[in-house]
Amino acid sequence: MTGKGGTGRTSVASALALHAARAGERVLLAGSASDGALPALLELADPDAARQQPLEIEPGLSVLLLSPETALAEYLDLQLPIAGLGKRLLASRAFAAFLDAAPGWRDLVALGKLCQLEQERAGGRPRFDRIVLDAPATGHALSLLSTPQVVLDVVRMGPLRRVAEAVRELLTDRRRTQCILVTLAEELPVRETLELAAGLRRIPVALGSVLVNRREPDPGLDLAELRPALARIPARGAPGLARPRALGAALAFQELRCAQQRHWLAALERELSPVRSIPDLVDPLEGRQGVHRLADRLAESSAEAAR
Amino acid sequence: MSARWLERSVLVTVGTGGVGKTTLAAAIALEGAARGRRTLVLTIDPARRLAQALGVRSLDHEPQQVPADRIGAVSPRGALFAMMLDTKRTFDGIVERFTPDPELRRRIFANRIYQQLTDALSGSREYSALEKLAEIHAAGEYDLIVLDTPPAAHALDFLDAPRRVLGFLDGGFLEILLRPSRTGLRLFRFGSELTLRGLERITGLAFLGDLSEFFGAFEALLGGFRERAQLVAELLRRPACGFVLIAGPDPEQVRRAVAFSNRLRQERVHLAGVVVNRMRTWPSGRPPDTGVEARKDAQRWLEPALGAERAARLVEVARRHAGAARRDAEHAEHIEKSIGLAPHEMRRIPLLAEDIHTPRGLRRLRARLFR
Numbered sequence: 001m002t003g004k005g006g007t008g009r010t011s012v013a014s015a016l017a018l019h020a021a022r023a024g025e026r027v028l029l030a031g032s033a034s035d036g037a038l039p040a041l042l043e044l045a046d047p048d049a050a051r052q053q054p055l056e057i058e059p060g061l062s063v064l065l066l067s068p069e070t071a072l073a074e075y076l077d078l079q080l081p082i083a084g085l086g087k088r089l090l091a092s093r094a095f096a097a098f099l100d101a102a103p104g105w106r107d108l109v110a111l112g113k114l115c116q117l118e119q120e121r122a123g124g125r126p127r128f129d130r131i132v133l134d135a136p137a138t139g140h141a142l143s144l145l146s147t148p149q150v151v152l153d154v155v156r157m158g159p160l161r162r163v164a165e166a167v168r169e170l171l172t173d174r175r176r177t178q179c180i181l182v183t184l185a186e187e188l189p190v191r192e193t194l195e196l197a198a199g200l201r202r203i204p205v206a207l208g209s210v211l212v213n214r215r216e217p218d219p220g221l222d223l224a225e226l227r228p229a230l231a232r233i234p235a236r237g238a239p240g241l242a243r244p245r246a247l248g249a250a251l252a253f254q255e256l257r258c259a260q261q262r263h264w265l266a267a268l269e270r271e272l273s274p275v276r277s278i279p280d281l282v283d284p285l286e287g288r289q290g291v292h293r294l295a296d297r298l299a300e301s302s303a304e305a306a307r
Numbered sequence: 308m309s310a311r312w313l314e315r316s317v318l319v320t321v322g323t324g325g326v327g328k329t330t331l332a333a334a335i336a337l338e339g340a341a342r343g344r345r346t347l348v349l350t351i352d353p354a355r356r357l358a359q360a361l362g363v364r365s366l367d368h369e370p371q372q373v374p375a376d377r378i379g380a381v382s383p384r385g386a387l388f389a390m391m392l393d394t395k396r397t398f399d400g401i402v403e404r405f406t407p408d409p410e411l412r413r414r415i416f417a418n419r420i421y422q423q424l425t426d427a428l429s430g431s432r433e434y435s436a437l438e439k440l441a442e443i444h445a446a447g448e449y450d451l452i453v454l455d456t457p458p459a460a461h462a463l464d465f466l467d468a469p470r471r472v473l474g475f476l477d478g479g480f481l482e483i484l485l486r487p488s489r490t491g492l493r494l495f496r497f498g499s500e501l502t503l504r505g506l507e508r509i510t511g512l513a514f515l516g517d518l519s520e521f522f523g524a525f526e527a528l529l530g531g532f533r534e535r536a537q538l539v540a541e542l543l544r545r546p547a548c549g550f551v552l553i554a555g556p557d558p559e560q561v562r563r564a565v566a567f568s569n570r571l572r573q574e575r576v577h578l579a580g581v582v583v584n585r586m587r588t589w590p591s592g593r594p595p596d597t598g599v600e601a602r603k604d605a606q607r608w609l610e611p612a613l614g615a616e617r618a619a620r621l622v623e624v625a626r627r628h629a630g631a632a633r634r635d636a637e638h639a640e641h642i643e644k645s646i647g648l649a650p651h652e653m654r655r656i657p658l659l660a661e662d663i664h665t666p667r668g669l670r671r672l673r674a675r676l677f678r
Contacts, residue, residue, distance in 0.1 A: 005324020005458050006555060036566075037559055137324050137458065187664075188354055189325070219624045221617060232612040240595020241605035241625045249590035250628040251621065256660040282627055286558055 001134055002141035002196065003182035004189040008213045010037045012182045012278065013134040015294035019302075020130050021060035022295065028054055030114060031134040033067035038134055043288050054117070062128075064117075068106035071113040079159050107147040108160075111167045118170060138192055142199045145171060145179075149203070171205050178208030183268070185212050185261035185277075190268050197272055207272070212265060215277040216257050223251045276301070310677050312579045313339045315549045317444065317452050317542070322553035323563055324458030327584045327656075329353050330663055331553055332455040333361060334672040336387055340373070341673075343382030344450040348389045349439060351457045356664035358389075366391040377666055388449075392436050433457055437539045444542060549579025554642060556586045556635035561642055568646045580652040582676070583639040587631040588657045594632040602626060 001013040010031070017029040031038035039047040042057060049055050051070055054062035069090075076086030120127040135141045148168035155161045171177050179200055183189040193210060200207055233244040269275050278301070281293060312318060312335070320332040329350050336348035350357070353366045363371040370388035378387055403412065433456065440454050542548060550571060554564035564581065571578050595601065602622050609618035643653050656675050662668055 006326060006560075010559075036562070040559070040562060139458070187356075187662075191355070217627075220620050221624070226613070226617070226621075229612050229617075233609060238608055239601065239604040241597065241601055241622060241629065242608040243591065243595075246590045247621055247625055250625050253660050254624050254628065260660075280627075282630060 001132065001180045001182060002136065002138060004184075004192045005137040007182045007184050007189055009137075009182035010041055010134050011291065011294060012211055012213055013132050014038070014041060014291045015298055016180075017130075017132040018058065018061055018291055018295040019298045020132075021058060022299070024060065025129040026060055026062075026127070028062050028064060028117060028128045028131045029134065030064045030066055030131060032110075032136065033065035033070075035136070038063070039065065041287065041291065066110045066113060068109050071109040072105075075109055075112060075163075107144045108151055108164060108167065111144070111147065111171075112163045115163075115167050115170050118176070138196050142196065142203075145200070145203050145205050172203065174206035178206045180208045181210045182213055183210060184214055185264040185268075187264060190264045193268065194271055210268060210272050210275045212268065212275060212277045214280040215265075216254065216261060216280050218258050219251060219254050221251060223248065223255055226251070276305075310338075310342070312549060312551065313342055313344065313451065315547050315579065316450065317440065317454065317545075317548040318579060319440075319454045319456060319543070319548065319550045320553055321456050321550055321567070323560065326553045326555045326560065327663075328458070328553045329455045330357065330669075330672065331551075331582060331584065331656075331676070332453050333357060333389070334669055334676055335551070336389070336451070336453040337361075337373070337378055337669060338673050338677050339451045339453065340378045340385040340387035341380050343380070343385040345384065345448070346387045346451040346453065347443065347449045348387065348453045348455070349436070349443070350389065350391050350455045351436060352455075353391055354664055360664045360666055360669050361387075361389055362666070363389055368393045377669075379670070392439055434536075437543075438535060441535055441539045441542060544575055544577075546577055549577045551579050552581045554581065554583050556583055556638045558638065561638050561645075564642050565645045578646075578652075580654065581642060581646060581648060582654045582656060583635075583642060584656045585658040586635040586639060586655050587628065588635075589629055589632040594629040594636070597626045597630050597633075 001009050001016070003009045013031075014029060017027045021027045029038075033047075033051050038044075039050070042063060044050060044055075044057070044063065047065060050063045050065045051067045054064045056062045073086060073090060076089060080086050080089070114131060114133065117128065118126075118131055135144060148164040148171065151164040152161065152168065155164065181193050181196055183193040197207055197210075227248070230244045230248055233242070233247075235244050238244065265275070265277070278294070279297060281290075281297070283293075318332075318335060320328045320335070322328050329352055332348055332350060333353075336346050339346040347370060350366055358364070358366045362374045362377045365371070366389055368390060370390040373387040373389055375386075378385060436454060436456060440452065443449065443452055552564060552567060552571075554560045568578055568581070589595070605622045605625065606615075606618050609621060613621065639653075639655055646653075654676055656672065659668065659671060661671075663672060
């Protein structure tokens with residue numbers, strides 16, 4: 001799941017994962033260990049526990065904070081025959097500096113870890129029915145997803161190439177991988193979403209759906225029509241929420257926002273499909289409770305859609 | 308007032324994606340020009356219509372002059388130029404400058420590693436922005452440079468970029484590859500031997516060969532890179548260079564803003580100010596209470612004139628708006644307290660319903676920033 005920064009993709013990814021878990025799926029929600037957003041949102045008591053391996057936090061929902069360092073250490077141990085060579089390599093300043101600037105190694109081992117988890121089986125069936133990756137924002141997400149090809153272009157043979165091939169197969173098979181774009185019904189997020197969709201087609205990674213977050217509700221009122229009535233409301237002594245001028249301004253703002261959102265939603269729908277809206281929640285979306293509330297909303301909308 | 312920001316010679320806007328950094332950078336630059344400074348704004352990811360709003364044909368790698376009527380200049384000396392950073396060109400430009408030999412240049416440009424490296428070098432966009440800044444600053448053509456930065460999950464990526472590139476250049480890894488020997492890859496030093504063996508096993512010999520070729524050709528530039536990276540790191544720490552942190556009012560933004568400002572302090576970089584952007588505001592004074600009783604009171608007050616149904620809907624609109632305004636105000640206050648800012652160092656900008664990428668939108672933004 002990706003999208004322009006600031007569109008709420010971590011919240012939406014978490015809510016989607018929770019929604020799927022409630023429906024009985026065994027879900028893994030994966031995010032980056034270096035970005036603190038996921039542990040903060042889920043209020044993880046011990047984020048380090050979620051770095052080593054998937055940590056179950058709700059029935060059917062596990063969380064993994066992908067750390068390239070951890071994944072690389074695992075990979076090196078697997079690849080290098082001499083015990084402890086992996087550790088020595090990692091301790092080498094030269095190797096650390098190489099990793100630090102070299103194109104895509106971190107992304108590749110993180111994806112490699114996901115690939116491994118996707119293929120893991122437990123009790124005769126896949127360990128996870130669904131893996132939701134809270135990927136970085138647009139530009140970084142595209143380079144993350146392009147990494148296998150970058151490596152294939154540069155590394156002509158060997159174990160690293162095999163990892164890149166396996167990851168590329170996973171990402172480009174639409175039966176196994178889809179990308180969901182989270183956006184807002186505003187100009188820049190929509191333009192970026194359209195560019196992102198084009199970028200995905202080039203890799204290619206299949207587009208699953210577009211989720212438009214924080215849709216403001218139509219107030220169901222017409223300010224122009226309401227003005228005469230508003231003028232009749234006594235201002236002196238009015239309770240805070242009933243001051244007529246403030247109300248007029250709030251309604252005008254809401255109308256304008258809704259009109260803009262409808263405009264940009266239409267721009268999206270002309271080019272991409274399916275496009276679904278997620279309503280803006282009145283009360284703050286904070287912490288694990290917030291994720292539950294958003295998951296409730298998702299459940300309501302899919303029930304409505306089904307009807 | 309935040310006009311003190313404009314006394315510096317370099318202002319860098321930083322922050323995560325989606326907070327309005329680029330637009331704010333443009334607004335700050337416009338104000339700089341209005342106050343008589345010869346200003347350049349270097350954008351990274353501009354909205355298509357920002358060029359229109361500024362009255363330039365396009366934002367590309369050549370600076371374009373913004374027409375005087377967009378600036379509303381107070382002093383005739385003021386002028387604004389706008390451009391966009393092109394990462395690839397910056398790197399190519401560096402290669403060209405430091406590699407007079409055309410054959411060598413051709414080898415570098417054709418090398419697969421170079422191609423991938425410039426596209427995907429961690430920190431390369433950030434690093435290019437800094438390179439460009441150093442280049443422009445050294446040329447001394449402008450009184451004020453406003454530098455926009457790439458949207459990053461970590462606003463800190465920007466500061467880390469020179470260090471990462473320097474670390475790569477100085478990591479000892481290059482020495483290993485550049486040390487001449489029969490195959491160019493083997494060294495008879497204990498630690499390095501194992502390192503190389505490990506790498507070969509993982510990446511394959513051919514890749515290391517390519518890498519070795521690349522760095523062999525690239526060696527001439529290394530000195531230049533190192534020097535400039537150090538220059539840039541030093542430039543960023545001067546008092547004349549100030550960072551303006553742009554944040555949004557939601558909890559995640561608050562968290563990042565505070566973390567970032569702490570890091571800036573550690574890095575001994577000057578935080579000129581913080582802008583909390585896109586805040587919801589209540590049209591008159593403090594947002595009112597939105598509790599159940601308050602809503603009932605409002606409903607009762609409005610019903611006679613509007614009827615029950617319309618009154619209820621209007622109360623709902625007001626409730627959402629007031630609730631959002633109160634939360635945003637709380638978050639902005641939290642940022643202010645946690646970072647420990649003086650009043651002139653922090654600006655709160657309301658979410659404007661109108662389109663910001665118009666001359667009028669930019670004027671309103673400037674008015675809010677520098678009032």
